[in-house]
Amino acid sequence: MLAEAGHDVYETDDADEALERCRTWEPAVALIHVEVGDLVCAIKSDPVAYSTAIILIERPGLSPQDALAGMRRGVQDYLIEPVTDGEVLTRVEAASRTKELQYELVAQGARLEALLREDALTGLSNRRAILTQLAGMVSGARRHGHPLSIAVCDIDLFKHVNDRYGHKTGDEVLIAAAHAMGTHLRQEDQLGRLGGEEFLVLLPDTDGDAAMAAAERIRHEVANAPSPVAVTVSIGIATWEEGESPEAFLHRADEALYAAKDAGRDRVLAATLHDRT
Structure with missing residues (x-):
C-alpha cells in the first residue's frame, strides 16, 4: 500500500539489518513494531540514522505514561493495533513531511549562519x-x-x-x-x-x-x-x-x-x- 502511494519501502524482521539500512539508505520514516522497540534507541543514538522519524506500532492498551516515555526516547508517533491502511498512510505522510521541514530548517539555519559571517558583495568573511x-x-x-x-x-x-x-x-x-x-x-x-x-x-x-x-x-x-x-x-x-x-x-x-x-x-x-x- 505504501509503495502504491509512491513511497520506496524496504521491509525486514531483523533489527540489526534495519539499523544498517537506516544508516545506508537514510529513510524518512521507520515503521517499527513494539516487539523490536529496542531498535528505537539504536536508531536515535546512531550519528547517521538518528534523523529517521520513527512511528511505533503498539498493542492495544498503551498507557499515557508509556507513550510519553517512548516519545522521550525518540518515537515521533504511534499506531495502535489493529492498524488500518489509511492510518498507516496518513501517519507516514505526516512523519515524512516533518522530516522534510526539519531539513529545511537546518538548511535555513546554515544560510542564516553564512549571512552572519559572509560579506554579501565579495563572499569573503565579513x-x-x-x-x-x-x-x-x-x-x-x-x-x-x-x-x-x-x-x-x-x-x-x-x-x-x-x-x-x-x-x-x-x-x-x-x-x-x-x-x-x-x-x-x-x-x-x-x-x-x-x-x-x-x-x-x-x-x-x-x-x-x-x-x-x-x-x-x-x-x-x-x-x-x-x-x-x-x-x-x-x-x-x-x-x-x-x-x-x-x-x-x-x-x-x-x-x-x-x-x-x-x-x-x-x-x-x-x-x-x-x-x-
Whole structure:
C-alpha cells in the first residue's frame, strides 16, 4: 500500500539489518513494531540514522505514561493495533513531511549562519568574522609560539572610482580586487573584508619576511587583475609581538597602511615594533 502511494519501502524482521539500512539508505520514516522497540534507541543514538522519524506500532492498551516515555526516547508517533491502511498512510505522510521541514530548517539555519559571517558583495568573511578569526589566531600564536602576520589592504583612490564610474562599477572593482587578493593565498590563510575598500589577510606561521613577500604578491595581483577600472592597493603588514592584543596588533598594521598611503600608495610597508614597557 505504501509503495502504491509512491513511497520506496524496504521491509525486514531483523533489527540489526534495519539499523544498517537506516544508516545506508537514510529513510524518512521507520515503521517499527513494539516487539523490536529496542531498535528505537539504536536508531536515535546512531550519528547517521538518528534523523529517521520513527512511528511505533503498539498493542492495544498503551498507557499515557508509556507513550510519553517512548516519545522521550525518540518515537515521533504511534499506531495502535489493529492498524488500518489509511492510518498507516496518513501517519507516514505526516512523519515524512516533518522530516522534510526539519531539513529545511537546518538548511535555513546554515544560510542564516553564512549571512552572519559572509560579506554579501565579495563572499569573503565579513568584518565580524575575520576579526573573530584574528583573535583565535593570536590566541594560537600565544599558546604555541608560532609566528603570525597580518596584512591590511586598502584600494587606492577608490572614492574616485565611485565618483567617476558609479557605485555599480565600484562594486565590480571590489569583487575583482577581492578575487585577486586570494589568488596565491594558502589554504590556512584567511581573507576578509573589514569594510568599504579595506581588507584583512591573516597569515599564520608566517614571519615578517614571508609576510612581505606574500603582500607583494597580493599588490601585484591586484594591479594586474581583470577589472573594469585598473586600481592599485596599499598594504600595511605587521608580525605579532609576544603579549600583544589583537586590537594592538591590527592597529600596528593600520599604521603601516597609512604610512604606505602617505609614501605614494601602491606599495607595502611593514609596521615598526612598539615598546610597551
